[in-house]
Every structure is written in C-alpha cells, then in structure tokens.
Amino acid sequence: MNRQNAAETILSVENISLSFGIMKVLDDISFDIKRGEIRSIIGPNGAGKSSMLNVINGFYHPQEGSITFKGETRKQMAPHVAASHGIARTFQNIALFKGMSTLDNIMTGRNLKMKTNLFWQALHLGPARLEELENREAAEQIIDFLDIQAIRKKPVGKLPYGLQKRVELGRALAAEPDLLLLDEPMAGMNSEEKEDMSRFIIDVNSQFGTTIALIEHDMGVVMDLSDRVLVLDYGKQLADGLPDEVRRNQDVIDAYLGVPHEHA
Amino acid sequence: MNMLDFLFFIEVTLSGLMAGVMYSLVALGFVLIFKASGIFNFAQGVMALFAALTLVGLMEKFGFPIWLAIIGTIAVMIALAWLIERVMLRQLVNQEPIILFMATIGLAYVLEGMGDILWGSDVKVLDLGIPQGAWEWLYDKGVYIEKLEMFAAGTAAIMVAFLAVFFQKTRIGRALRAVADDHQAALSVGISLHTIWVIVWSVAGIVALVAGIMWGSKSGVQFSLSLIALKALPVLILGGFTSVPGAIIGGMIIGVGEKLAEVYVGPFVGGAIENWFAYMLALAFLLFRPQGLFGEKIIERV
Numbered sequence: 001m002n003r004q005n006a007a008e009t010i011l012s013v014e015n016i017s018l019s020f021g022i023m024k025v026l027d028d029i030s031f032d033i034k035r036g037e038i039r040s041i042i043g044p045n046g047a048g049k050s051s052m053l054n055v056i057n058g059f060y061h062p063q064e065g066s067i068t069f070k071g072e073t074r075k076q077m078a079p080h081v082a083a084s085h086g087i088a089r090t091f092q093n094i095a096l097f098k099g100m101s102t103l104d105n106i107m108t109g110r111n112l113k114m115k116t117n118l119f120w121q122a123l124h125l126g127p128a129r130l131e132e133l134e135n136r137e138a139a140e141q142i143i144d145f146l147d148i149q150a151i152r153k154k155p156v157g158k159l160p161y162g163l164q165k166r167v168e169l170g171r172a173l174a175a176e177p178d179l180l181l182l183d184e185p186m187a188g189m190n191s192e193e194k195e196d197m198s199r200f201i202i203d204v205n206s207q208f209g210t211t212i213a214l215i216e217h218d219m220g221v222v223m224d225l226s227d228r229v230l231v232l233d234y235g236k237q238l239a240d241g242l243p244d245e246v247r248r249n250q251d252v253i254d255a256y257l258g259v260p261h262e263h264a
Numbered sequence: 265m266n267m268l269d270f271l272f273f274i275e276v277t278l279s280g281l282m283a284g285v286m287y288s289l290v291a292l293g294f295v296l297i298f299k300a301s302g303i304f305n306f307a308q309g310v311m312a313l314f315a316a317l318t319l320v321g322l323m324e325k326f327g328f329p330i331w332l333a334i335i336g337t338i339a340v341m342i343a344l345a346w347l348i349e350r351v352m353l354r355q356l357v358n359q360e361p362i363i364l365f366m367a368t369i370g371l372a373y374v375l376e377g378m379g380d381i382l383w384g385s386d387v388k389v390l391d392l393g394i395p396q397g398a399w400e401w402l403y404d405k406g407v408y409i410e411k412l413e414m415f416a417a418g419t420a421a422i423m424v425a426f427l428a429v430f431f432q433k434t435r436i437g438r439a440l441r442a443v444a445d446d447h448q449a450a451l452s453v454g455i456s457l458h459t460i461w462v463i464v465w466s467v468a469g470i471v472a473l474v475a476g477i478m479w480g481s482k483s484g485v486q487f488s489l490s491l492i493a494l495k496a497l498p499v500l501i502l503g504g505f506t507s508v509p510g511a512i513i514g515g516m517i518i519g520v521g522e523k524l525a526e527v528y529v530g531p532f533v534g535g536a537i538e539n540w541f542a543y544m545l546a547l548a549f550l551l552f553r554p555q556g557l558f559g560e561k562i563i564e565r566v
Contacts, residue, residue: 057452083454095449097442107435108442112454114435128434175453 009068010035010211011179016055016065018048018235025051026062027235033179038205038212040222042246043232044255049215050092052232053181056213057089058082070178084112088177090168092184092215098157102148102167105156106139109174113138142170146200162193169200173208180204182214186221194221201225223247231255268406275407276527277520282413284519285420286482289475290496291503291511292423293468298505299444300464301353303364307372309493311469314379315341316476316485320390321383330392334473341469342462349462357457376490385487390480416478423474424512427467431508440464444506498546504556514557518542 012032018025026048033039041049054060056067061076068074069085077085088109097105114135116128143149146166151159156167165185172180185201186194198221204210216222222229222243229246231238233255239246246252290312297305305311318340322333352367395411402409431437442450443460451457479489495518503514522541530537549556 059448059451078456079448079451080454080456083452089452091449091452095446095452097445097449099445100438100441104438104441108438108450108455109453111435111439111442116435132433132435171449171453 008035009033010070011056011213012068013052013056014066014068016052016062016067018051018055018060018062025235026055026232027237029065029232029235029237031230031237031240033211033213034227035178035211036205036209037227038201038214038225040214040216040226040229041232042216042219042222042229043238046234047232048235049232050183051235053089053183053213053215056082056179057087057181083175086175086178087181088172088175088179089181090165090172090183090185092187094161094164094168096156096164096168096171099155101153102156102159102170103139103143103152105167106142106170106174107135109171110135110139112175139174142173145173145203146170162189162196165189165193165197166200169197169204173204173210176208178211180210180212182212182216184215184217186216186218194218198225271406275409276523278407278409279413280520280523281516282410282417282519283523284516285417285512286413286475286478286515287492287495287499287518288512288515289416289420289423289471289478290492291499291515292420292427292508293471293475294493294496294500295503295505295508295511296427296464296468296471299508300440301364301443301461302361303368304361304505305371305468306365306368306493307375308468308472308496309490310372310375310379311341311344311472312476312479312492313485313487313489314344314375314476315469315473316390316480316489317379317383317388319473319477320388320480320485324388325383337473338470341473342466345462345465345469348465349458353461354458372490376487380487387484387486388480390477390485392477392481394477394481396481412478412481419474419478420512423471424508427508436463495542498542500556501546501549502556504558507556507558510556510558518545521545 009032014030016026016029029048029052041052043049051060055062058077058079058081066073066075067077069087072085097108100108114131116131143152146169148163148166148170151163151167156164159167169182169185182201186197189197201212201214202225205212214222214225226243228241229243230240231246231249231252238251238255239249241249290309293308293311294305297303297308315337319333319337322328322336323330328336348371352371353364356364356367394415397411399409399411399414431441439450439455439460440463442453442455443457447457450460475492476485476489479492483489499511499514499518501514502517503510503512518541522538525541526535526538
C-alpha cells in the first residue's frame with residue numbers, strides 16, 4: 001500500500017536454519033521487511049511459516065543465521081525481550097488470557113508501557129494509580145478502534161471465535177509495536193468476519209504506520225493486502241516478491257497444486 | 265433449644281470460623297503459587313515454620329525490635345524466593361508438574377534443615393504482643409472467643425482484600441494472572457516468567473510469615489508447625505486450588521464443620537471427629553466435585 005515510501009529495512013532475516021532433532025524446519029531462509037509494509041508469508045501446511053514467526057519473536061532459537069531488527073543484530077533473543085524491543089504478535093490458535101475480561105487482556109498488552117515498581121503497585125497509590133488511568137485511556141481507544149465496546153467486561157474465554165481473534169489483535173496493538181506478527185488472523189472466520197479483519201489490518205497499517213508480517217491461507221486476502229509475499233515450502237524459500245510475481249511463479253503454482261516432484 | 269444451648273452453638277460456630285481462618289492462611293499460600301505456576305508447593309507449611317523461626321531468631325538472638333524483625337523476615341522470605349527461582353524453578357522450566365512437585369518436597373527438607381541449623385530445634389515462644397485470652401466483651405455475654413483468633417481473622421481479611429485489589433487492579437497483578445492463563449501469550453506481551461515467579465514466591469513467603477506468626481503465637485514455634493500444611497490440603501480440595509476466596513471459605517467450612525461435628529456428633533461415635541472430619545469431607549468432594557467449590561474445572565490425567 002505504501003510501498004513507495006517504505007525504503008528503510010526494519011527487519012532482516014539472514015540465512016536462518018532451524019531444526020528440531022533431525023527435522024529441518026527452516027532451511028537457509030533470508031528475507032527482509034521494510035518499515036510500513038504489509039509482508040505476507042504463505043506456503044502449504046508444514047512449510048515453516050509459524051516457525052519463522054516464532055524465530056522472529058524469540059520463541060524458537062535458530063541454529064544458524066541472524067536477525068537484524070531496527071539495526072540491532074542478534075542470533076537469538078528471549079521472547080519478553082523481543083516484546084520490549086517492539087515486536088508484538090497474535091497466535092494461530094488464539095492464546096488469550098481466557099479467565100480475564102477483554103479490557104484486562106488489552107491492559108495486559110500494555111504491560112511494557114507501564115513502569116511503576118512493585119512498591120507503588122502493592123499500595124495501588126500515587127504514580128501507580130495515575131499510570132493505570134493513562135493506560136486505561138489508551139486501552140479504551142483500542143477498544144473503540146476495534147469496535148468491541150460491548151464486550152469490554154466479558155471474560156474472553158466465553159466470546160465467539162471471531163471476537164476472540166479481534167481481542168487478541170487488540171492485545172497486540174496495545175503494546176504499540178513497531179512490528180506486528182499476525183499468525184493466521186482470519187483462520188476459521190466466515191467471509192464477513194474476514195472482511196472486518198482485513199479492514200482492521202489495513203487501518204492499523206495506514207493509521208498507525210505499523211509494519212505487519214502476516215501468515216494467511218486465503219489467497220484472495222493475501223494478494224489484496226500484501227505489499228510483498230514470501231513463499232515457503234518444506235522449510236525452504238520458494239519465492240519472494242510482489243503479489244503478482246509470486247502468483248505467476250511456476251514453483252509456487254506447483255507447490256500449491258501439488259505437482260509430483262519426480263515428474264516436475 | 266434454650267438460650268444457653270443457643271449461646272453454646274454460637275460459641276462453637278464462631279470458634280470454628282476462627283480456627284478455619286487459621287487454616288485459610290496456610291491454604292492461601294498454596295493457592296498463590298498454584299495459580300501462577302501450576303506447582304503444588306509441598307514446602308508451604310515449612311515456609312511458614314521457617315518464617316516464624318527466622319522472626320523469633322532475629323528477635324531473640326539479635327535483639328531486633330518487633331517491627332525490624334518483621335521487616336527482616338520479609339527480606340529473608342524475598343531473598344528465599346529469589347534463590348528458589350534461580351536454583352530450582354529456572355532449571356526445571358517446562359518439566360512435568362510432578363517433577364516440580366517432587367522438587368518442592370526436596371525444598372521442604374532443605375528449609376527444615378536450614379531452620380534447624382540456623383535457629384535450633386527447641387520450641388520457642390513467639391510473643392509479638394498480639395492479645396491473648398478471652399474477648400471480655402463477648403465473654404460477659406456468655407460466649408468464649410480467643411482474642412488471638414479474632415486478630416488472625418482480622419489480619420486474614422485485610423490480607424485477602426489487599427491481594428484481591430493487587431490481583432485485579434494492578435499491572436503486576438494482571439501479569440500474574442496472565443502467566444497463570446497462558447505462558448506463551450504472557451511472554452509475547454513482554455512479561456518475564458522469571459520475575460513473576462520471584463514475585464509470586466515472595467508473596468507466598470509473606471503469607472507464610474503471617475500464618476507462621478498466628479500459629480506460632482497460638483502454640484509456640486516448633487517443627488510440628490510444618491504439619492499444618494496437612495490441614496490446608498482438605499481446605500484446598502474444598503475451595504479449589506485456584507481460588508483465593510475458595511481458600512478462605514473452604515477454611516471456614518472446615519473449621520466450623522469439624523467443631524460442630526465434634527461437639528454435636530462426637531459423643532455418639534466416641535469423639536475425636538475433629539481429627540478426621542476435614543479429610544472425610546475432602547474425600548466426599550473428590551468423589552462428587554473434584555474441582556472444589558470455586559476452582560476451575562480442569563480435567564487432567566494425574
């Protein structure tokens with residue numbers, strides 16, 4: 001969408017390889033994400049898409065390769081440190097705090113924006129109280145943005161699936177991330193919910209300028225939303241480029257249509 | 265039922281309630297740790313003993329005034345929490361709950377030994393100036409209630425109110441609940457599990473200190489104090505392992521139940537019901553409502 005002015009690289013992944021035992025999950029993957037773009041990662045099931053996100057936010061530690069985020073190069077990083085550097089995410093199988101209300105989930109997303117120490121927190125006085133109010137305001141803005149005012153106080157475990165996905169997006173947005181990782185934000189949604197979610201993603205990207213890395217199976221959605229698309233298959237990098245280029249790429253078509261390799 | 269009988273009934277019920285609160289104090293420590301990390305902390309009773317021993321030791325051996333001894337003991341419990349996280353929990357990340365449970369059994373022995381080496385194994389008197397004896401105002405009306413137990417009940421009420429606000433309304437409280445709900449999601453919003461564990465074990469250590477003070481004032485600081493953890497078990501089964509209010513109400517039900525059963529049913533079966541009533545009640549709950557009164561329904565093969 002704003003590909004033209006997205007010159008600066010926010011994240012660059014270099015020669016990442018990840019294996020679990022003898023299973024090679026990612027094999028020498030390199031790509032970059034430019035500030036302000038929507039970058040999709042696609043591929044058949046088991047291609048390593050989620051693993052790639054897990055590497056970026058520090059859940060998985062790759063055996064080889066390095067990641068440069070906002071100019072800082074690292075081999076691996078603890079997830080809560082990645083979060084503090086400005087990486088937020090949602091999960092393929094919703095990982096909300098099910099016993100907590102929508103508001104509390106989003107407030108928990110602001111965890112890193114709140115700094116008062118245990119002492120003030122325990123007394124629930126002074127700076128802690130002020131900070132609570134300020135962050136509450138920010139949380140309410142996100143609730144308005146996602147149009148979920150009606151479920152503010154409801155425990156999220158009891159909400160329908162589509163709304164849970166939306167709350168999870170809200171929790172990630174609450175951190176005001178530089179890079180937002182969305183792992184199949186539209187999985188299991190009907191077409192109306194998908195439209196809503198697509199609109200939110202576009203709005204997040206254009207209004208807040210948040211860079212987004214997106215895993216999605218719905219090709220229509222991917223082609224519409226993405227600035228650039230990375231294709232993985234069996235842990236290998238199959239293609240990388242503009243949506244149109246990727247769509248016409250013979251390897252990609254083969255991978256998706258399942259052309260037998262011996263005849264290919 | 266004449267007036268005297270009625271007063272007696274009130275007296276038994278009230279003293280049961282108060283005794284129950286004492287159980288609740290111990291159970292509370294279990295709930296905190298179980299909620300935040302899914303660990304059943306076998307050492308909770310020993311932590312109460314260790315805290316009480318440290319408190320008495322600081323006062324007797326070092327001549328600390330009461331307030332300084334309490335602050336000192338809190339500092340020791342926080343240091344202990346930090347050590348437990350470093351030496352034990354951090355090494356056992358992602359292990360089965362049963363392994364962590366076994367580790368807490370080890371911790372119980374270590375703490376008991378440390379208490380013995382540091383402060384000696386003789387029975388100690390803990391006198392913090394908490395009022396003792398009958399509460400005169402009620403005693404005049406014909407009901408005997410221990411002042412100490414009233415004090416314990418008041419302290420427990422304040423502590424629970426404090427914990428409720430802390431859990432519901434603060435960032436760290438939310439982070440604690442978040443970790444209890446979903447580790448991965450908690451990590452993804454920037455919560456450090458290690459920090460949270462230190463905080464939870466510190467809070468559980470302070471709760472153990474309060475329980476240790478109350479029980480120590482009542483019956484002296486001695487090593488059998490660690491066995492009060494056994495009485496906390498039925499309380500937990502009743503109230504649910506994950507519920508703070510459950511720990512309080514479970515304690516009260518058990519306290520009142522065993523006193524009433526002792527007084528009114530005891531004579532027909534030869535007495536001593538107080539010793540097993542709680543466990544029978546727990547057994548009944550395990551059969552018919554294993555998640556307890558307030559716990560979350562978790563179905564799991566153990």
